[in-house]
Amino acid sequence: xxxxxxxxxxxxxxxxxxxxxxxxxxxxxxxxxxxxxxxxxxxxxxxxxxxxxxxxxxxxxxxxxxxxxxxxxxxxxxxxxxxxxxxxxxxxxxxxxxxxxxxxxxxxxxxxx
Amino acid sequence: xxxxxxxxxxxxxxxxxxxxxxxxxxxxxxxxxxxxxxxxxxxxxxxxxxxxxxxxxxxxxxxxxxxxxxxxxxxxxxxxxxxxxxxxxxxxxxxxxxxxxxxxxxxxx
Numbered sequence: 109x110x111x112x113x114x115x116x117x118x119x120x121x122x123x124x125x126x127x128x129x130x131x132x133x134x135x136x137x138x139x140x141x142x143x144x145x146x147x148x149x150x151x152x153x154x155x156x157x158x159x160x161x162x163x164x165x166x167x168x169x170x171x172x173x174x175x176x177x178x179x180x181x182x183x184x185x186x187x188x189x190x191x192x193x194x195x196x197x198x199x200x201x202x203x204x205x206x207x208x209x210x211x212x213x214x215x216x217x218x219x220x221x
Numbered sequence: 222x223x224x225x226x227x228x229x230x231x232x233x234x235x236x237x238x239x240x241x242x243x244x245x246x247x248x249x250x251x252x253x254x255x256x257x258x259x260x261x262x263x264x265x266x267x268x269x270x271x272x273x274x275x276x277x278x279x280x281x282x283x284x285x286x287x288x289x290x291x292x293x294x295x296x297x298x299x300x301x302x303x304x305x306x307x308x309x310x311x312x313x314x315x316x317x318x319x320x321x322x323x324x325x326x327x328x329x330x
Contacts, residue, residue: 112263139316141317141318143320148229148322149322150225150309150320150321150322150323151264151309151318151320152320153317153318153319156317158316166317198263198264200263200264202316204316205316206251206252206313206314206315206316207251207252207269207271207313208316209266209269210264210266210318212263212264212265213263214261214262214263215261215262215263
């Protein structure tokens with residue numbers, strides 16, 4: 109089954125404790141992206157990647173890092189999480205062509221206390 | 222990203238039509254999308270329209286695009302309880318998507 113998986117689905121952590129949210133897709137997609145969803149703000153793009161070893165900032169990259177060492181994986185790293193990073197995070201992938209559908213993961217709800 | 226705006230809430234009676242509106246500012250947008258998010262789930266593409274079209278129909282869904290006014294709408298005919306969800310308008314001029322804040326549609330019996 110074609111899918112985007114994220115782990116963990118839920119995470120509660122404390123300020124400053126490094127964490128990684130994993131994202132994996134099995135569709136051989138070139139393009140992968142991370143979004144955060146906050147009430148009243150919709151989805152805002154954090155980082156995206158057009159291919160292996162090619163990453164670029166989205167609209168809200170501060171406080172986040174990503175890597176793309178393999179085509180299928182695109183982890184999101186929070187080196188020193190802060191409470192304003194409490195949010196619902198979505199990973200998405202697509203073939204990377206204009207107009208292509210983006211396939212979304214199920215989401216990771218992160219709470220930073 | 223470019224601004225995409227939509228109203229936050231819509232309440233509709235079961236069996237009626239729902240109309241969700243969206244405005245965007247990027248005149249270079251080439252694709253406009255409607256995504257649906259059910260509770261506890263990710264986003265799922267409902268339909269999309271290319272910017273040189275003004276209407277697209279897909280079963281109960283009708284998308285209207287007024288490119289001059291940068292206005293997009295989604296009409297759901299015969300709204301059912303399963304249509305209760307958050308609907309996101311999005312636009313792109315390449316591979317990058319810009320989303321609106323989402324419209325929460327509540328279907329009442």
